Amino acid sequence: xxxxxxxxxxxxxxxxxxxxxxxxxxxxxxxxxxxxxxxxxxxxxxxxxxxx
Numbered sequence: 001x002x003x004x005x006x007x008x009x010x011x012x013x014x015x016x017x018x019x020x021x022x023x024x025x026x027x028x029x030x031x032x033x034x035x036x037x038x039x040x041x042x043x044x045x046x047x048x049x050x051x052x
Contacts, residue, residue: 007020008021015042017035
């Protein structure tokens with residue numbers, strides 16, 4: 001995809017996530033936590049608030 005080392009592409013199901021690494025030395029949150037939050041948020045939007 002991109003030859004730049006700070007950009008990655010992840011395919012989960014039929015969704016492709018393009019992730020750009022931005023380093024914040026003061027951050028207390030792990031990358032895996034951030035990605036999980038983004039995936040959870042997208043799933044909630046796709047399913048609606050009913051959770052069906």
